[in-house]
Amino acid sequence: MKKILALVLAVVMATFCLASCGDNKDSKKDSSDKKMKVGFICLHDENSTYDKNFITAANEACKELGVEAVIKTNIPESNECYDAAADLADSGCSIVFADSFGHEDFIIKAAKEYKNVQFCHATGTKAHTEGVANYHNAFASIYEGRYLAGVAAGLKIQEMIDAGKITKDAAKIGYVGAFTYAEVISGYTSFYLGAKSIVDTATMEVQFTGSWYDEAKEKEAAQKLINDKCVLISQHADSMGAPTACENAGVPDVSYNGSTVDACPNTFIVSSRIDWAPYYKYIINCVKDDKDIDTDWTGTIATGSVVLTDVNEKAAAKDTQAKIDEVKADLEAGKIHVFDTANFTVDGKKLESYKADVDTDAKYEKDTEVIKDGYFHESEYRSAPYFDLRIDGIKLLNEKF
Amino acid sequence: MAKENAKEPLFHIAKRPAIIWYKAWIIRIASVVVALLVSAIVTVLLTGENPLNVYGTMIEGAVGTSRRIWSLSQDIAILLCISLAVTPAFKMRFWNIGAEGQVLIGGLATTACMILIGDKVPSALLIVIMIVASIVAGAVWGIIPAVFKAFWNTNETLFTLMMNYIAIQLVSYFSYEWSVPKGSGQIGIINSDTEAGWLPVIGDKPYLLNIIIVLIITLIMFIYLKYSKHGYEISVVGESENTAKYIGINVKKVIIRTMIVSGAVCGIAGLLLVGGTDHTITRDTAGGRGFTAIMVSWLAKFNPIYMILTSFLIVFLQKGAIEISTKFSLNDSFSEIITGIIIFFIIGSEFFINYQIKKRESVKEVSE
Numbered sequence: 001m002k003k004i005l006a007l008v009l010a011v012v013m014a015t016f017c018l019a020s021c022g023d024n025k026d027s028k029k030d031s032s033d034k035k036m037k038v039g040f041i042c043l044h045d046e047n048s049t050y051d052k053n054f055i056t057a058a059n060e061a062c063k064e065l066g067v068e069a070v071i072k073t074n075i076p077e078s079n080e081c082y083d084a085a086a087d088l089a090d091s092g093c094s095i096v097f098a099d100s101f102g103h104e105d106f107i108i109k110a111a112k113e114y115k116n117v118q119f120c121h122a123t124g125t126k127a128h129t130e131g132v133a134n135y136h137n138a139f140a141s142i143y144e145g146r147y148l149a150g151v152a153a154g155l156k157i158q159e160m161i162d163a164g165k166i167t168k169d170a171a172k173i174g175y176v177g178a179f180t181y182a183e184v185i186s187g188y189t190s191f192y193l194g195a196k197s198i199v200d201t202a203t204m205e206v207q208f209t210g211s212w213y214d215e216a217k218e219k220e221a222a223q224k225l226i227n228d229k230c231v232l233i234s235q236h237a238d239s240m241g242a243p244t245a246c247e248n249a250g251v252p253d254v255s256y257n258g259s260t261v262d263a264c265p266n267t268f269i270v271s272s273r274i275d276w277a278p279y280y281k282y283i284i285n286c287v288k289d290d291k292d293i294d295t296d297w298t299g300t301i302a303t304g305s306v307v308l309t310d311v312n313e314k315a316a317a318k319d320t321q322a323k324i325d326e327v328k329a330d331l332e333a334g335k336i337h338v339f340d341t342a343n344f345t346v347d348g349k350k351l352e353s354y355k356a357d358v359d360t361d362a363k364y365e366k367d368t369e370v371i372k373d374g375y376f377h378e379s380e381y382r383s384a385p386y387f388d389l390r391i392d393g394i395k396l397l398n399e400k401f
Numbered sequence: 402m403a404k405e406n407a408k409e410p411l412f413h414i415a416k417r418p419a420i421i422w423y424k425a426w427i428i429r430i431a432s433v434v435v436a437l438l439v440s441a442i443v444t445v446l447l448t449g450e451n452p453l454n455v456y457g458t459m460i461e462g463a464v465g466t467s468r469r470i471w472s473l474s475q476d477i478a479i480l481l482c483i484s485l486a487v488t489p490a491f492k493m494r495f496w497n498i499g500a501e502g503q504v505l506i507g508g509l510a511t512t513a514c515m516i517l518i519g520d521k522v523p524s525a526l527l528i529v530i531m532i533v534a535s536i537v538a539g540a541v542w543g544i545i546p547a548v549f550k551a552f553w554n555t556n557e558t559l560f561t562l563m564m565n566y567i568a569i570q571l572v573s574y575f576s577y578e579w580s581v582p583k584g585s586g587q588i589g590i591i592n593s594d595t596e597a598g599w600l601p602v603i604g605d606k607p608y609l610l611n612i613i614i615v616l617i618i619t620l621i622m623f624i625y626l627k628y629s630k631h632g633y634e635i636s637v638v639g640e641s642e643n644t645a646k647y648i649g650i651n652v653k654k655v656i657i658r659t660m661i662v663s664g665a666v667c668g669i670a671g672l673l674l675v676g677g678t679d680h681t682i683t684r685d686t687a688g689g690r691g692f693t694a695i696m697v698s699w700l701a702k703f704n705p706i707y708m709i710l711t712s713f714l715i716v717f718l719q720k721g722a723i724e725i726s727t728k729f730s731l732n733d734s735f736s737e738i739i740t741g742i743i744i745f746f747i748i749g750s751e752f753f754i755n756y757q758i759k760k761r762e763s764v765k766e767v768s769e
Contacts, residue, residue, distance in 0.1 A: 045726075045733055073726060074733050076685045077587065079678040083472045090466055102683065105590035125582060179577075181584030210573060210586065357582060364583045388583075 036067040038284060039088030041081060041107075043100035045073035048213050049257040050238040054099045054122070054276055061280035065288075077102030085110035089117045094287050097280070098122070100212075101183075111135040118293055120283055122276070123183065125360045125384045127295045138279050139383035140299035143190035144331050145272030145306040147338045148324050149254045150194020152270045153232050155317040156252050157199050166231055173204040174225025176235040176242045178212045180399055182357075186378060186385035187236045190338045191254070192394055195232075197327075197343070204394045205230060215239040224397075226251050243268065252315055259309040269316045270324075271309045278304045296383040301332055339376035344391040351376075356386040409761050417757045425754045432750030436743040443742065450729055455739075462724020463717045473720055475608035475678065478615040479670055481712040483690050484697035485615075485622045485705055486666035489659045490543075491695075492626065492703050494639045495550065499561025501691025502568030503542040503664045505682075507671025509572050510538035512682045515591045515598035515675075516579055527598045531676055532669075539668020540661045542568065547660030551653035565691070572684050590680045600677040611673045618666065623705040625662075635659055667691070700747065718743060 038058075046052040055071060062069035070093060075084045081103045088096045089110065097120045098107045104124040111119040111132050120136045121127070127137035157171045173195055177184045192204045205228060207221040218241025222233050226249045234254040235242040240263060246253035247264035255264075255271040279299055286293045299305020311321045330336045341351050355366035358381045370377050370386070378387050390396070420428075441452030464470050483500050490497035514531045522530070546560035573586075581589050592598060603609040626632040634655050638645045645652050670690075675682050697715060701707035722736030 077683050090468055102587040179584055179586045181582060360582050362581050
């Protein structure tokens with residue numbers, strides 16, 4: 001008897017499913033006069049500093065421009081991302097934005113299907129080669145922000161040297177990175193070059209975690225670097241792991257994605273981050289004015305996309321803010337370039353020419369000359385970073401994870 | 402004065418005699434109603450939202466559009482497939498909590514075929530190879546703990562759990578090895594230009610094939626467990642190994658054979674996920690379903706047909722929960738609280754079906 005009931009219920013469910021599949025297609029075509037909607041797809045929720053940065057900016061931009069934000073959190077990098085994107089398009093969003101690198105292919109899949117909806121993706125690399133008109137990539141010249149953060153780190157190390165706490169040769173920086181690829185390499189190299197512009201004997205060690213968000217691993221990596229006599233730590237991974245390890249050990253820390261001063265009042269110096277609000281405002285206005293969105297959009301210091309948090313006077317060296325402002329002005333004026341080939345060597349040699357893998361393909365083909373006018377042109381041929389040189393002075397402790 | 406009554410507690414619990422089926426269902430339905438009431442109270446206390454709106458949003462989120470219904474059915478299919486896979490092992494009292502790893506390794510085998518020989522063999526042959534590879538990989542992941550259990554009586558719970566981590570790390574390793582762009586740890590959609598190794602799409606319904614395959618597996622599993630000699634042996638071994646030995650069942654053989662079945666079906670789930678829908682693999686491809694499947698299987702009392710219902714229930718709650726967190730800007734954790742409450746009550750209802758609470762016989766005399 002029980003079985004019969006179960007069967008009946010199962011059949012009812014199934015028919016109910018199938019029945020509703022048939023009829024309510026395309027019933028949502030009346031959205032033209034309603035408030036504009038923008039959909040956001042986030043890999044995690046606001047517990048991750050990375051996603052929090054996107055969510056805060058999304059709410060800010062949408063509020064300012066009077067559009068409705070629909071935010072889907074905890075969307076993995078699988079077909080679920082396509083489902084989420086298509087669902088947002090179904091529900092009348094004019095723009096769908098996704099924040100994680102691995103979302104890209106699934107967003108492209110949705111973009112091909114919904115030609116009238118604009119799909120924008122942060123950190124992705126394929127928009128300029130994919131040829132899908134309503135699919136766009138965006139990033140920011142965060143290497144400039146990291147360079148400035150590096151300057152703050154350099155000042156702190158110089159202060160330690162001046163105070164006789166460490167010798168000039170012991171100026172070793174530790175860096176916790178997620179994966180060994182261009183986005184991270186570009187980040188730690190620019191940070192290192194910023195520090196080196198102040199302390200020319202600075203060296204760096206990088207420990208990779210093989211994950212964007214793994215608090216335990218990041219903490220462990222930072223601890224390993226501290227044990228290795230690194231005098232200052234920075235990171236490119238999204239949890240509080242590294243800053244916490246630094247606070248516990250009393251080692252100065254330059255964090256990422258936002259201030260960690262509340263949790264680490266004694267060791268937090270400064271943090272760079274990308275402010276996504278300018279990009280959001282740009283794409284919303286493009287859609288409102290019926291203009292095309294750039295295939296690749298790179299935010300800069302000038303657009304307000306690359307920002308630094310307040311300097312924590314308690315941990316930072318004296319006059320850090322003033323020096324940051326000075327270097328920032330030089331960067332903006334084009335007086336200095338982060339990846340100036342005069343400032344770094346690869347295998348002991350200065351680089352005159354380098355082809356980078358700008359067009360993503362499975363064979364990692366190097367396709368574009370990126371050194372011109374004496375510097376490496378980062379984020380110019382596409383928005384996502386492609387600086388993947390292993391420069392002298394930086395030692396990678398582990399390659400893969 | 403009835404002194405002997407003093408020792409008897411006010412309430413006590415007693416095993417119920419077998420309960421009539423409709424009464425069991427009344428208890429189950431009542432438990433859902435109570436769960437919804439408790440959830441409503443929690444919702445109001447924590448968020449101040451109108452609980453009816455919240456429930457409405459849940460339904461809307463799960464079955465609001467045809468796309469959502471398809472997506473719901475797809476998720477039910479995959480969860481059901483994994484639940485079916487763990488069931489024969491559970492019936493045998495072999496606690497296979499390694500479905501997550503068995504699915505992933507099946508998916509990884511599929512991925513390997515798609516990447517390594519995707520452009521070398523014709524698509525039809527490639528798909529055949531993928532099917533074989535995923536089933537073999539899943540079966541191997543199942544057979545290893547089974548052999549250790551059968552011959553050396555190792556703890557299968559720990560063993561299968563550890564096999565999950567090995568599978569997850571293998572997937573991590575290969576996601577790095579095959580990543581595009583280099584070093585990013587992301588494989589991305591495989592063969593997106595040639596679609597080599599993509600399972601065929603029936604009509605223009607991308608999830609239909611998965612759903613049909615899983616329905617067929619459900620039916621086969623039902624017959625296998627209920628009417629086949631193997632199925633009978635599984636239940637005897639589950640009830641009592643000694644009885645099984647006494648009546649001449651080769652217990653070792655049954656354990657190993659059943660885990661091959663269990664792992665192989667998990668491998669198929671991996672194939673459907675990688676070859677059928679995602680066309681890529683990440684550490685999260687199984688997405689915890691290997692563990693959720695345990696609950697689906699138990700809730701359905703290891704009956705494959707009931708599992709359609711229990712997996713529907715769980716996926717429905719999950720889908721609804723996602724919509725709640727989107728619409729009311731609540732954190733995902735809130736919807737998980739609601740899901741947790743509802744499942745807690747449903748599991749709890751089984752207690753009241755099997756046991757009854759008896760109140761102490763009232764004492765007639767009034768104490769002086």
